[in-house]
Amino acid sequence: MTGEVFAAIDVGSYEMAMKIFELDHKNGVKELDHVRHRMDLGTETYATGTISSSHVDEMIRILSEFRLKMKEYGATHYKAYGTSAIRETKDIVILQELIRQRTHLQIDVLSNSEQRFLDYKSIALKNEQFREVIKKPTAIIDIGGGSIQISLFEKDALIATQNLKTGVLRLYAIMQTVHATRRKYSELISELVNTQLAVFSKMYLKDRRVENLIIIDDYVSPILRRIKTEDGLVGYASNKEYSRFLENATDINARQVAKRLDIPEESIPLLYVSSILIKCIMDITNAENLWAPGVTLCDGIAYEYAEKKNFIKSPHDFEHDIISCAQNISKRYMGSKSRRETLQKIAVEIFDNTRKIHGLSRRERLLLQVATMLHDCGKYISMVNLGDCSYNIIMSTEIIGLSHKERTIVANVVRYNHEEFDHFGSKSPYLEGFSQDEYLIVAKLTAILRVANGLDRTHKQKFKDVKVTVKDKQLIINIDTRADITLEKGLFTNRAAFFEEVFGIKPVIKQKKMM
């Protein structure tokens, strides 16, 4: 066998799931097995922040069974992720260690934006349909237990994404708190959801159209996927068809619905909540079509792994999505398009030509790009406290695809672009929780960003064509411009000093003389 057998484990808030995949170069990603075990962790941790010992025992038992199942297929690699329930646990490190000891499985914790990004990547497994769907303006609705994520697509690229705390479990809990009867669900849920959706709509949907919705959820999707449309497509429904389905699924008599749809009766309430939620989103976006690709987080985990190991080549540029998201955040805070483009260009030029010196990877290059996009977003609030304001904006804005740590790195790079650098061990609150390696990344990226930013001091984009070379302990920045750069040159020394401190190379500006 040329490929590899891989296990993807999702410790979710309502269910533990594992999928076993076969990965190889010829066939890509092939699912072999899918097991699910229902366990309601969410209700507990959302309320108390801890996981009871009986649940821990159950979790360990199931994970041990997962391990056996991995052996059944000779799985050599795995990736196990905990999502919101684990994320909201206070004693997370202790829990991880306990699980590691008992089951020899390492559970990593996904931030919301990472999790959503994986969900989103999982859709790309259904590449052909995905590409077809996102040709038109599309929104991805990722419905989880605690929250939902709405991501907007335009012209093939992700442009905005927003998390709303209206997950199915949360809504259902509210329904139970107010003792709503099934009959009232539709009305109450719409009321709850629409207030939040209205804000979202005002922020993002003003001048946009959404034609297609891509639905990721655990309740409606499996059923939609059983219904074939007239063209033999699986998982598609038009607005009208969905309304018909909704009528079918929201009968008062849960037993009849369960029988009609062939699902366990216990899933009926959540199916109900989920389907009403989708209906609300459909109404507010005026979407015409709906597609349920039927993917799960496990698919995304496998996709990411397979991509990393080069079993598959991604036809869709996910990095581009991250950048385009950052662009849109910048846009929201009145960033100038030409400025961010110039700055990005210069920063990337420096990064690419100093590869041997900084030794950073492609991922850090991406972080640098995001940092250039957002480098002065704080001016939206205050021109004076630019560093801190930018930092705060970035820390409270979700950037899909970035982990929490990565976002902190970006925020710090942006902040130190404006503020004085805090050295490791200085006990700066901004660097709290950073390892030495992570600190170094911040330092290196900051050094590059400062130089790049220094070249564009006057914000007039005088440095359109910049060539960077390293020669004799100097970073030579060749500039082809007719503009007067006296100011840049004069103020440059200050910014260049940090670069020299970090890399031991002095940046020097050389202007090509015009004939």
Add this chain to the structure above:
Amino acid sequence: MAKNKATIDFENPKLYINRELSWLQFNSRVLSEAEDKSNPLFERLKFLSISASNLDEFFMVRVASLKDMINAGYKKPDIAGMTAGEQLEKVLDAVHKFVDKQYEIYNGQLVPLLLEQGLEVSGGEDLTDRDLEYVDRYFDEYVYPVLTPMAVDSSRPFPLIRNKSLNIAALLKKKEDSDEIDFATVQVPDVLPRILEIPARDEGEGLRKVILLEKIILRNMHKLFLNYDVLTCSAYRVGRNADLSIDEDEAEDLLKEIEKQIKRRQWGQAIRLEVEKGIDEKLLKKIASELEVEDNEIYSIEGPIDLTFLMKMYKLEGFDDLKEHSYYPPQSVPEFEGGENIFDVISKGDILMHHPYQTFENVVKFVETAAVDPDVLAIKQTLYRVSGNSPIIAALAKAADNGKQVTVLVELKARFDEENNIVWARMLEKAGCHVIYGLVGLKTHCKITLVVRREEDGIKRYVHLGTGNYNDSTAKQYTDVGLFTCAPAFGEDATAVFNMLSGYSEPLGWNKLAIAPLWLKDRIIDLIKREEEHARMGERARIVAKMNAICHKDVIAELYRASSAGVKIDLIVRGICCLRAGVEGVSENITVRSIVGNFLEHSRIFYFENGGSPELYASSADWMPRNLERRVEILFPVEDASLREKLWHILDVELKDTEKAHIMNDKGEYEKISGKLSKDAERVNSQMVFGDEAVEAVLKRDPGSSRVFIPEMNPKA
């Protein structure tokens, strides 16, 4: 017919046959084989014995169940609208007639025929002094030491008489005391053989004699009670409400009812008393009152009580020519004869086996090969009833030892087999298998094996699905079909089945299989409905279904509906059938036949015409409430064209069977077809046909039998 269609109530109890009475009809069919002169004499003994042991189980489980209902005051009528009391009355009535018939056959036909063949079943009276001396010596040396006579008087209460044990009761009078009469009872020991052959005087003597153990004890009774005179003594046997949990066939509300009234349930209550005809009145009265049996529960037996001893008689040496030899032993399966790896063979295409005409060995070999194959990663199997010393168990243990992931579901609740199964389960667990001890509230009755193997082009799954248990010894007696496949759709479903059995949530969907208790019943009803729709559209519509029993009301009502819409339905049901055939406006398009022959018909095969693109299925499930609602069962399609042909052929030949088939008439009674045929009509014994075909298949595929030399060619030419 069309005009009154709307008014027909297909659920009218009148359209249904009570299941107990239907079962008794089945046992009568078994008994009819004992009467059938075309069967060799010793086979007829065997059938009589089977009918007797069937009846014992029937009492322990079903009659006991009716008693429970009466005791619990359960009033709900059965499928045929009868209360438990009404059922019991009719059942006992029928059983009395049945028992009379058994002994009519035994005394009137079999005993004289045995004598003709030189075997005498002696009552003791006609033996020579020399024979008697031998018998009495046997008593003194072997029987006497293991007897425990028990007297009953004011200080010693009536002892517990064990279920199904044969006993001798006696009235005694003290020798010196003149008028006090005592009662005593002694169990006929089950550690000694029931029949004793008396050695012939000299080699040349033609007649062989056997005597029954109780007769030996009866004539020596006085030796047990030396200070007494034995006034009278006689053999008797008690059948009890077995100390088992409620039969799973019963409705859930009954179970709840009985649970509530658990104290009122009389465990081990005597429900049947068999006594020898001519037993002393006083003695009978004493036994009957002690055991608290009613008059209609007493069976007066003319001949030896408990005919199951005939199975021992069947095994007497030297009567080989009086036994069945016209059926071939299990044949090899040609596909597997090339000596190739079993997985390679399955990879070439699905394989359907028909047991016992074809050997079960390959299924054993499948597990055995998997156990040692270095590429096999995991084996999963359900075990319901396994044979003693099962090679499958050994292979599974070995697999675990070899580091394979082995998951075995051992069904502990298999009727009367619990203890046996626990032993195997423990053994497997010790060997390192992951053992699942059944599911709460459900019996796992499906027969499925999954082997996961790592191959050149990835993980591959091999599946065996069957209609019969993974039991290599019953596989020689039961007719079953089994399918080997490595089609991915089946592999995925098999994985999902085991995931469910391991306690994971149900899969999001199924490719091919339908699983009870969640989906199977609806699937069957849908399949029947589809035929009904085709019939209404004027298309050809037909159902042929073979199974062991059918008594699910919803399914039967659906068949009635289909029949009245014009669907042609042929049922081949060995045992219980609560459906009435040939009722005008309801089931005139339905035929019911039952095949009771040399092998026990056990396969479940279903054919649906489906408007010209027929579908064929096999299953582990009968169409009974317990199978469809309280068990884990599998229905699987057979899709390969030639295998469908094979499956259809099985149904087709059985529909043509004239020799062992009984047909239900419009009164709900069964008639044997062979009796009604003209002399020169074609006669078909389906079991014989299948045996012949299995032999032919081997010959056709076996090039080794060719006597033509094959010259080697010049490789360069």
